[in-house]
Amino acid sequence: MSSTFDPRDAARFLRTLRVTTQTTIALADLDRAGERMRPVSTFTALAAKGTEEWRFPAAGILSGDGLVLARLEHEDDEAKVLTLQAQGVVGLSAYAERGVKVRLGDGLQIEGVFDRDGRLHVVLDADALGRADFSRLEIELLDTQP
Amino acid sequence: MGAQRAGKSGRDIVAYFAGHLANLANGNDTLGDAEEIVFVKPFHLYERVRRLLTVNKRYSEGLVGVWAYPPPDGVEEAAEFYFDRVLDRPIATRRDEPTSADNLAALVATRAAGPVAPPPRDEPLSTWKALVGGPARRRRFRETSELFELSNRILKCLDAANRPYAETLRLGLCPKEWLVGDDAAGVNTLKAANGFLKALKAKMADKLGRRPNDEEIDAAFAAAPVPGAKTGKDFVATPLGAAIVSRVAGQDQTYLLSFESVEATQAAEIADEADGPLMTQQEAAPYLAAAVEAGAIAPPERDLLAAIMAGRTLNQALGESLFLRRRVKADFEGDLAAYVEDLSARTARFVVAAAARP
Numbered sequence: 001m002s003s004t005f006d007p008r009d010a011a012r013f014l015r016t017l018r019v020t021t022q023t024t025i026a027l028a029d030l031d032r033a034g035e036r037m038r039p040v041s042t043f044t045a046l047a048a049k050g051t052e053e054w055r056f057p058a059a060g061i062l063s064g065d066g067l068v069l070a071r072l073e074h075e076d077d078e079a080k081v082l083t084l085q086a087q088g089v090v091g092l093s094a095y096a097e098r099g100v101k102v103r104l105g106d107g108l109q110i111e112g113v114f115d116r117d118g119r120l121h122v123v124l125d126a127d128a129l130g131r132a133d134f135s136r137l138e139i140e141l142l143d144t145q146p
Numbered sequence: 147m148g149a150q151r152a153g154k155s156g157r158d159i160v161a162y163f164a165g166h167l168a169n170l171a172n173g174n175d176t177l178g179d180a181e182e183i184v185f186v187k188p189f190h191l192y193e194r195v196r197r198l199l200t201v202n203k204r205y206s207e208g209l210v211g212v213w214a215y216p217p218p219d220g221v222e223e224a225a226e227f228y229f230d231r232v233l234d235r236p237i238a239t240r241r242d243e244p245t246s247a248d249n250l251a252a253l254v255a256t257r258a259a260g261p262v263a264p265p266p267r268d269e270p271l272s273t274w275k276a277l278v279g280g281p282a283r284r285r286r287f288r289e290t291s292e293l294f295e296l297s298n299r300i301l302k303c304l305d306a307a308n309r310p311y312a313e314t315l316r317l318g319l320c321p322k323e324w325l326v327g328d329d330a331a332g333v334n335t336l337k338a339a340n341g342f343l344k345a346l347k348a349k350m351a352d353k354l355g356r357r358p359n360d361e362e363i364d365a366a367f368a369a370a371p372v373p374g375a376k377t378g379k380d381f382v383a384t385p386l387g388a389a390i391v392s393r394v395a396g397q398d399q400t401y402l403l404s405f406e407s408v409e410a411t412q413a414a415e416i417a418d419e420a421d422g423p424l425m426t427q428q429e430a431a432p433y434l435a436a437a438v439e440a441g442a443i444a445p446p447e448r449d450l451l452a453a454i455m456a457g458r459t460l461n462q463a464l465g466e467s468l469f470l471r472r473r474v475k476a477d478f479e480g481d482l483a484a485y486v487e488d489l490s491a492r493t494a495r496f497v498v499a500a501a502a503r504p
Contacts, residue, residue, distance in 0.1 A: 005433065008422075010501035013433045014494055015298070016425040018158060020455045021490040023165030023297040025483045028460045030166070030175050066201050089193040 043070060043137045056134060063139070067091035070137060079125045084139065086118030095120075099142040105133020111142070158487075159208045160308050164301035170194050171277055172287050172296065183259055184286045188278040195233070199225035209308075211315040215322060227322050228311065229274075235307045236270040246302040247271035253299050254280035257287070273303035290457025291424075298424055309333055316340050318393040329385045334373065341370035342381065343390055350394070357395040427456045433497055442496035446470050447489050460486060 005013075043061050056072035063070070068091060071083045082102070086095040095114045102110045102122055108131045114120045124132060169175065170191060173184035199205045200221045206212045212224040237247040244252070251271055255262060260283030271279070277300065287293040313336035314321045324331055331339070346366035350358055358366075360379065367378030375381035382391050434448040443451075446469040453463035460482050464470055470485075478485040 004503045005436075005497065005501045007501045010433075010497050012422050012425050013430055013497055016294075016430055016455065017451070017490055017494060017497075018161045019165070019294055019298045019301060019424060021451070021486055022158060022161035023168060023294055024454050024458075024460055024463075025486060026162055026165030027169050027174060028483055030169055066197055088197070089190055090197065093190065 061137070062087070067094055068139065072134070079123055080129060082122040082124060084114070084120040084122070086114060092118040095141075101140045101142060103136070103138050103140065104131075105136045107131040107133060159204065160304050160312075161297075161301055163205065163209055164304050165297045166198060167195070167277065167300050168287075168293055168297035170198075172293060174293075177286070179288070182286060182288070184284050186278055186280075186282055186284060191278055192229075196225055196229065199228060211311075211321070214315055214318065214320045216320060219322070224322075231321065231325055232304070232307050232311050233274045234272045236272050237303060237306060238270050245270060246299065246306060247273055247276040250299040250303055251276035251280060253296060254284070257281065257284040259283045259285045273300065273307055276303065294424055294457075310336060313337055313340055317343060317390055319389055324386070324389075331386050335386070338370065338372040339386060339390060342366055342372050342378075342387075343394070345369040346390075346394065354394050355396070357391060363391075425455075427452060430455055434493070436500065437493050437496045440496060440500075442492055443489060444469065450486070451489065451493065454486070 043063050060069045060071035062068070067087055069085045069087055071085070073081045073083055082104075084100075084102070086092050096116055096118045097114060099111065099113045100120065102112060102120075104110075108128055110122050110128070112120050112122055171184075171186060173181070175194070177184060199210055206221050206225070210221070210224045210228045212221045215224045237245045239245050239248075248271060250273065254277065258281035260281055262281045263279075287296050310325055310333040311321050313333060314324045314331075317324075317336065317339055323329070324336075346358055346362060347354070349362040349365045349369075350356075363378035363382055365378075367375075367381060372381050372387070375384060375387070381387040431452065434443070434451055437443045438445055438448045446467045449465075449467070450463050450470055453465070454460070464474070464482060474480060474482050474485045478488070
């Protein structure tokens, strides 16, 4: 069959097709890419385990949604501090003064509250460091309403 | 990367960006479906858009074209320039009619759920100012058809405002160098220059990485002249013409990216200058039916597009169709969005061809 269409109506159809498919895809991508606010945020870069201890990038690692930067700092021989810092206005409005659960692999879960500057320090003692798996780091908001 | 995935990387990226902006301005990234009100905070929204342009590679490469910016500029600087020159570019009025930005602002104003500041009338509105300059407290576009209309009006703004930027990227040149300053080129010159570049590539049999000879330049100019120059030799002596020839002769990766990526993406936008409102599902049905009859799309694919036009999410539209699920899995590595883009492109090609028939 060879259909013919009025060019003006065809242009309206093409525009409708263009707008509806791309707007729907954009919404799906907001969900899929984690840009839509979700209670759980994971970190894309992974820390590596050396022969003795975890090696964390000195510049820190950024969560998949780009809202939180995690850094591992030395406290003393026995303990380390995992510092989580919300990034930018969006990160601050998402995390400042909100409670989260920090998961380091399957073996360790720690709850904490970001301060008003969007910072959270998680102190890891020797026991926690032994159980922590830094190759799987994620944070979960405990109250899902911003 | 398969052919379909490559196609998805940027085809009609302007419409995708308009859809993204509509969703963000409507609070769809933070609010639940049941929430009726959204507070639009300009700087907050700006941060989200800036992050989108820098973090999302589809945007940073396909829309912003960070590859065209020479060091030390990086993705942050490129995104900032894109924001200033495209999103916040004032859209000038023609014949005293409302601009696409005025129409967007008018739609936004209908959603007021609180005080509305009077719009500034001393300068033309930009897409951005139309989007954030209305009421801060708004009733959300909760019906999908309403959200589509918001996206449609944003797209009408972007189709105009993005064009000079996209034409510069298509040339493989840095927008920061060619859209401002003494050598700034107008959109018609840029479009004509792209025509010249396309003709030049054809004359060179697509064997780039060398300087074209005089015969090739003259033949290309005869096929696609550029306003302001009398001959091909004249044009390649201008700063813009010289930059284009240098880019063609370059051995670096930039020209490969620009020609193959942008030419296949933004250049492939459908030139739809439709003035009327978006079609209803019922109005669109005959076009989808004709596409099925012609074998351009399969019946389950027609149903998928109809469901999207009716406002279903991608997963809802996919439904339980085994045909569609197999196609997505087998041919698109499970990427439903890539499949929908391919389907949309096939349907558009059919309709464009049908509309062109006498």
